[in-house]
Amino acid sequence: MDFSNKENNQQLADYLREQRQNRHLNLEDVADKIGVPIQHLKNIENGNFDRFDTFYLKMYIKKYATYLSLNVEELYQQFYGTQIQKEVEVKIHKQKVQKRNRNLGRVAGLVCAVLVIALGVFYVVDVVKNATPKADNNIVINNPNSSEMVEKDEETPETLEETPTQVPEEKPQQPVTTVSMVSQQSKEVIFEIVTDQTEADLKLDFTAPCWLSLTLGDQSLIPGETYQAGGVFEQKIAGDQFGTLEFNVGDATAVKISVNNQVIDFEPSTPHQYIKINIKTE
Helix, strand or coil: CCCCCHHHHHHHHHHHHHHHHHCCCCHHHHHHHHCCCHHHHHHHHCCCHHHCCHHHHHHHHHHHHHHCCCCHHHHHHHHHHHHHHHHHHHHHHHHHHHHHHHHHHHHHHHHHHHHHHHHHHHHHHHHHHHHCCCCCCCEEEECCCCCCEEEECCCCCCCCCCCCCCCCCCCCCCCCEEEEEEEECCCEEEEEEEECCCEEEEEEEECCCEEEEEEECCEEEEEEEEECCCCEEEEEEEHHHCCEEEEEECCHHHEEEEECCEECCCCCCCCCEEEEEEEEEC
């Protein structure tokens, strides 16, 4: 979930401020109790959500709402329910499309395997047939004037057809995907991936709870959500969609990123990282 709707943001901010005032709580006391700077709380109550990274904004709102004895999930549903529903519907639709594409890929692979086996059988039958030698047609008769056996009308035997040399089938060239780091700063790292394949398989494996958002160009693949340990996210990217993947990761040590089974490996200087991966074809 993002906070792009300023009207909803302001409604949530006003609601939080009213709840604090109804409880006769001083903003400075609240800031000390929950460990959030008072200036951050002022920005939240004024609806200035765009001054925060989404990860930290959600963390501050959760601490603030919990202190006010409010359920943060119910707040999001109250003020962003329509937006959340649309995001869920988009996610479900993408999962259905991915599942259908995987099934089509399996069927295509099975058909190709059957064709290869059939061609191999025809080839072996043809080789065996051509390798069978012809019988010798020389005729031997008895000479009436001699007790020796003579060969009549000796003919040069036909040359057996040579067995054609079996040419080994060329093994298909293995796909190549190379990963290189372009730059790394304190909170941002950039990679470049070059592949000769027509599509790229993106996979995220989570080893610990981690909040993450992901975009591909102007398309949002993960609008911003928390994955638990053992969670997996997979996305097949077609060649005409190759571009820049932009990650906003709350804890880069809790997720393993790989493209075409090539692991994006680096040592983050801080847990919160911005990661950019530029995917290109050869």
